[in-house]
Amino acid sequence: MKSYSLNQHVFRLSAGLVLLSTVAILFSVWSSTTEHAKRELAESLEVARYVVAEVFSNREEQLFTNASVLTDDFGFKSAVASQDNATIASTLENHGNRVGADVMALLTLSGDITSSTSDGLLPGQQFPHPQLVDNALKQGGDNAFIVLNNELYQVLLLLVEAPNPIAIAAIGFKIDAPVLERLKSITLSEVAIIAKKNDSIIFKQSTLSEEQDNVKRVNGVEGISWLSFIPSDQSQYITQDIPLFSGNDTKITLELSESAETLFTEFATLQKQISIIAALLLAASLIIAALFAKRISRPLGRLSKISQEIAAGFYNHKTFVTSHTTEIAALSDSFQSMQSNIQMREEQIQYQATHDLLTGLSNRYHITEILNNKFKHNETLQVIGINILGFRNVNDVFGYQNGDLCLHTLAGRLSALGGVTARLNGGEFLWIPTNPLINEEIASVQAELAAPIQAENVVITLRLSLGVLKCPEDANDALTLLKRLAITLDHARHLPTHRVHYSANFDAEYTRRISIITELKLALSKDSPELSLVYQPKLDLTTNTVSHAEALMRWNSEKLGFVGPDEFILIAEQAGLIGAVTEWVIKRAINDTKNLLQSDVDVCVAINLSAKDILNKTLLSDIKSQIVQAGLTASQLAFEITESDLVSDAEGVYSELALYRDAGFALAIDDFGTGYSSLSYLKSLPVNELKIDKSFVLNLDKNQSDQQIVKTIIDLAHNFDLKVIAEGVETQGSLALLQKWGCNYAQGYLLSRPVPVESFIQWYKDNINTDWFSL
Structure with a gap:
């Protein structure tokens, strides 16, 4: 790449800056002129648009007033009701002449023309714009611009009511050259009305002459650019389209036009003046640049060499250069300061790269x-x-x-x-x-x-x-x-x-943990058959019937084999997967509950939730939505939450549990007695049931300490109006004691192990009349 001396660079820079300044000034003038023109045109066109809108609005009000007079006339309504065509035709003719309407017509409610004063609307024909008829029937009336016999009309349709709608009256004014000339005189803009059907012009009326109509047009003020200032481009019109009507493949548009020629006449003089000033500045700048470059090039060359030495890591310079130019002298001092700072920062960066900034220890x-x-x-x-x-x-x-x-x-x-x-x-x-x-x-x-x-x-x-x-x-x-x-x-x-x-065993545990997370995530995403739910019945000790069951998740992984819920649920909670696990369980449990009901197995299915699940603000609404879709009720589902989870975030969990209770779901404290062993919080806990942990029930018929604990829990729970579930019931003696003490439900191997839903249905039917207390 070719290099240049500093003199050449300064020369080019100065010339370039002057040229750039000139271009910038020209661009600024162009931009300002353009913006000024846009503002003037925008304001002018906006005023014209407003005036046109007001004119047509006034005409619409006039049409409405005239039509109302007609439709409110008792004699006219009587003639319409009796289908007195002669009276109707006479009334339309007289009323039209009186109000100066160009179109008067009467339509049936289905849009058929029964009488008309216009050749474009013949009796027996269908009104050409059925959408207007529909709008009139729905809204009581409608207003639109339509083309009849190659002429444009502003037409209003109004219901004739006696008192129910019996017909539709149509009244309209012609939009012709005198109307456009009036709009032009008011708006001070050229006005044209164009009607198109399927992009083909079927009507056009304009205040522009044929020669003016062929002049170049720019649509809207945003179409104005700096090219508009070129003299050859100034014979043009800036237009703004105002849609009047659209429907039935017909579009009617009002076009307002402003001439751009008068806006740019003074720009050529301004441009010439700026060009002369730019030429003088360019000549002066070249002379000054040559002198300036020579003065600064020598010390800057020396500083350049020193900077290269600093970049290479040499920090031995004590003095740099001397110069009578303040900036160069300051630059020399800055180089000295830079040398010192770079050396200090290198040491600081090296320290920060290897140490923790808060503690000062190695990172x-x-x-x-x-x-x-x-x-x-x-x-x-x-x-x-x-x-x-x-x-x-x-x-x-x-x-x-x-x-x-x-x-x-x-x-x-x-x-x-x-x-x-x-x-x-x-x-x-x-x-x-x-x-x-x-x-x-x-x-x-x-x-x-x-x-x-x-x-x-x-x-x-x-x-x-x-x-x-x-x-x-x-x-x-x-x-x-x-x-x-x-x-x-x-x-x-x-x-x-x-x-x-x-220990080397830690690696294996870590690897298994990672494998469990990976495989569980994959199984949940694919709804794999490796995942399943089993159900364990709960016996109502009062009625000797099975009215409840608990849904328990099982995972028989193809790669890991059977993974117990105690293992993978804990890992899922720590890995942030518990939400996905809960969603899967709820979806499957609701579907199974629906199947149970269809098989005449009416039981309430309990689902285990963690504290994180309860604190999930969207879970409850999702559950209610799924229940509605499945055709179930809240009484057919219940939820169990572990005691330790309840206390871990008491305030947050309590408030959310109250929402579940208010929604009609039964709530139970799972594994009661293994957590904080405190019952004082029961008075404010929004639950319906306590579930005694199986560790107190497995040997209930043999262990007196367990008997005292279980009996105390049952009595205290009943004092709080809570029902009690005992899990881990495996002997007839334990079942008898629980019934004697007033326990509400029993769950355990004595009744059944957890089984798939199909097996649970069969078990339920086989044991529907079983007397569990006399086995």
Whole structure:
């Protein structure tokens, strides 16, 4: 690519700037003139459009008044009712002459012409615009522009009522040359009316002469451009179309036209003046540019060379250039400042690239380099991961400022222990002790790190989980180490001590967890037959009948085999899939309930919901919609929610549960007694039933402690007007005790294991008369 000297560049720049300025001025003048013309034309055309609209509106009012006088005339209505054609024709003729109407006609309600004063509307023919007839019947009247015998009329149709509609009167004025000349004199614009049928002109009337009508036209003011200022292009008209009528393949348009010639006569003089000024500026700028370029080129060349040296990393220049030009001297000083700042920022960027800005510890990128370097030199090291459990809750409860304080404090405590420390993300840290620690020392470090933190007026207590890896046995590269460290920390959070050493089994558990998430997501998206629902009956201990059943989800994966609900439901909740699982269960359960009813099995089906499901604002409306589509009622479905879920977000869950109860659904607390073991919240809980956990029922007939607990729960629940369900009933003795104590429902293997819906139907019919208390 050819290069040029600074003199040449300055010369070209100056000339170019002047030319650009000239073009900009010309463009500005053109733009301003165009906008000014547009505004004037727009205002003129808008006023003309308004005036035309007013004229036709007044004519419409006149038509309506005249038509009303006719249709209100008792004699005319009598003639119409008696079909006195002679009187009708005479009345139409006289009324038309009196009001100056060009068209008078009477139509039947079906649109047939019975009498007319116009050759274009002959008796016995159908009115040519049936849509107007329909509109008149629906609205009492209608107004439109129509073409009759190659002439344009403004016509109004009005119902003749006595008192019910018996006919339609039509009255109209001709739109001819005198009307257009009147519009022209009012609007000061040329006026034309054009009627087209199937894009073919069937009527045209204009105030323009034939020669003027052939002049170039621009539709609307937006069509004006700078080309409009060219003298050869100024003999043109700017038009605006006003639709008057559209229907039955006919379109009638009013066209207003303004001449553009008078708007641009002064532009040529202005253009010539601007061109002379531009030429003078161009000559002066070239002389000044030559002198200016020579003065600045030499010091700038020196600065260019110095900048290249700075870019290469040499920061040894103490002085740069001297110049009498203030800007060049300032530029030289700026180069010195830039040299110093670049050197400082390089150090700062290097630090930020390798450290966490909040805590000052190494970041994930830097610790990865450190670990790979240690592995490269075959070092033996102990790596300890530290995770703040529920760190998000710390931010939510105490604020992000105090959350940052906790991170900074924990980082300081880690740094004080020596060794290598890093913050991986969020509340997760990595520590490589100088010397490996034994279990007791790790526990001591955990307690030391978790010491309460004083923050303003509160004390924050952190819960920490620790995962320990021994390298290179547990991992021999940084990527594997960080992955296994995350798996170990996740495992540690579920242990009482929140502390664990890595085990190879963790990888298998992690892999299975990922496989469960992947396969479950795939099965849900395809509505795979791997997923199914089974039903376990509930015996009404009062009536000795089965009136309820619980829907339980089963998953027999082609790749993973049978996966228990206790396993995949928990994983689904943690992976954010529980909503999809619930949608599938509800859809399948509603469909099965419909099939049960069709098979004469009338039971209420209970579906398990999690707290996340209850807090889903759209779930209830979806359930009600599906019930309506299936032809079911709310009494045929019930919902169970685990006790611990109820307490985890009491206020939010309670309010949502109230909506389910108000919708007519029965609600039950599942696994009651295994959660907080507190019954004080029952007074405000919007539920209908308690379901005693099977751990208290399995050995009920043998264990006195279980008997005391179950009896107490039943009595207390009844005091709150709640029904009780006992699950896990497997013996006749347990069933008898539950009946004796007034338990409402029993569920368990004594009655039936959970079975598919087809088997449940058969079981129900086989046991409809079974006396469960005398087996």
